[in-house]
Amino acid sequence: MTRHYFITGGAGFIGANYVHRLLKRGEQVTLYDNLSRAGGRLNLTWLEDTFGKDSFQMIVGDVRDAALLAESCRESEVIVHLAGQVAVTTSVTEPRADFEANALGTFNALEAARLSKRSPIFIFASTNKVYGAMDDLALVEELTRWRYADLPFGCPETQPLDFHSPYGASKGSGDQYTRDYARIYGLRTVVFRQSCIYGPRQFGMEDQGWLAWLTIAAVTGHPITIYGDGKQVRDILHIDDLLDAYDAAVEKIETARGKIYNMGGGPDNITSVWAEFGPRLEKLLGRSIKVQYAEARPGDQLVFYADIRKAKRELNWSPGINLDKGIERLYRWVDENKNYFQGK
16 A cells, blocks of 8 residues: 655655655655755755656755645655754754754644644654763773673663753654654654664765765765764664664554654664774775874763664564675765765
């Protein structure tokens, strides 16, 4: 059975990849995007060239425009809310814009879903930043990484929220609104607290999308600054695996509705930001990479990897692309599309 999907941020990294998947299997898709994000127009052109301009509906709009948003999605059966401000650093310098894009934007999207006559499924892309710096947890320092002392499976959904930055607060607000719109209004919502998602069509920047950014910078010869000691740990999840989780939530919505899931590569897909990822990148590049170091950014998590057992148990989902294969795929895409990043 085909469905009508409405994707906010549909020209972004996650959005464009999901739209590609949905169109490939014959779903009806509407993209809603203000095209302000780097790479958005390139992703839109890619979708148009692949499927044709008439294969989907494109609405150039902002999630802060409540009336346009509500009108645009009123026939949709699945709303996937990906749009928003994406960087902690930007949220610190522009907190009002961050609040309006993330907290208000998510509220507007939820209201649009609540007022719809179609009772749409609503998926919200939250973030691990809602857990804050997590500096109350015991850590162990190893040769090339830090790790949790007492969380062998990673951070669970029961970890207390501690937003710690305007970005954490704005995304955390949307996270909690989404959960409570299920409890109060009966909306079929699902929250994914996403860790480091990576893959093709990701136009990473220094302050967001670190794995893609470091790959792009290495391939193009751009200067690289590592903030902190480079041993900070993240679990990484390939975009295809994330989209499998979205699909699983839609298909199992009666199980997933009202739930929150940590969504990352889990303890089997961990890398430190430079002490481990750097040598992998140098091997792919075939040469050494010179970097400079700077102070760690305020509120940056020294360690984060997600406990993904709840998603495995309830959605029958687990990552299928390990970090070796996934990193190589990303590197090949960047290397084959260097023209995208000239002048970056």
